[in-house]
Amino acid sequence: MPSLTRVEATARRALITVESYLVDLDLTGGGERFRSTATIRFRATPGADTFVEVKPAQLLGVRLNDRDLDPDSLDDNRLPLT
Numbered sequence: 671m672p673s674l675t676r677v678e679a680t681a682r683r684a685l686i687t688v689e690s691y692l693v694d695l696d697l698t699g700g701g702e703r704f705r706s707t708a709t710i711r712f713r714a715t716p717g718a719d720t721f722v723e724v725k726p727a728q729l730l731g732v733r734l735n736d737r738d739l740d741p742d743s744l745d746d747n748r749l750p751l752t
Contacts, residue, residue: 672746674723685718703727714751721748 689711696705710722725747732739734751743750 672748682720684715685720686712686714688712719750719752721750723747724749 690709692709692711694707694709699705708724714720724744726744729741729744729749732741732749739749739751
């Protein structure tokens, strides 16, 4: 995963305002892997494109504004948000 550059961070900060993060972990399965659900609530500039950084063992699903996104669009631990 490439590190977030200062230029990328500055550009993303200009586009979005994060309101909250909610992370739900299910540690009942045992072993080294576990299930989790992360919810990020944010406001964005209309029409803006950005990305979220995520490094899952397996990405099962993604929703943006009540619309399913393709989990296979995850590339190098960056998921595009358009």
